[in-house]
Amino acid sequence: MLKKIEAIIREDKVNDVQNALNEIGIVGLNMFEVRGHGRQGGVQLVGRAGTYQVNMLPKIQINIVLNDRNLDIAIEAILKSAYTGEPGDGIIFVTPVEDVIRVRTRERGQEAMMYPGDIDMRKSQTVNKNR
């Protein structure tokens, strides 16, 4: 089963999260800037012209489609690396993915979500070494 993680995180945590994902061997991902708000509905800023409300706060959304056997380890890596403990640390959505088709090779599904040197390849190398 393929899953998609949409992790909406602080802009200044992007490098940490990327490094954490890279460390565990998550290779394929993309990200973009999003604006939105969660529980607090934005923040109040105090400027020279007085206080004003900013409703849509900028965050970075990291998207990862992956095999569900790697879901928990990826979520844990994001939780650890994106955390400050303050409001606004972000949110993670997980959804099922129907299919994936790589254009060049026409690989589909789980086969299309294998990358050289990724988490699955590392696991199989460890198995081979232990033989």
Ligand SMILES: Nc1ncnc2c1ncn2[C@@H]1O[C@H](COP(=O)(O)OP(=O)(O)OP(=O)(O)O)[C@@H](O)[C@H]1O
């Ligand atoms: N229900 C939702 N649907 C879509 N996007 C959301 C939803 N809730 C939050 N977001 C997005 O996720 C971001 C995360 O917000 P934030 O970290 O403030 O979460 P929170 O739920 O308010 O928790 P906290 O209390 O820790 O701040 C928001 O800025 C918004 O972009």
Ligand SMILES: [Mg+2]
């Ligand atoms: Mg919030």
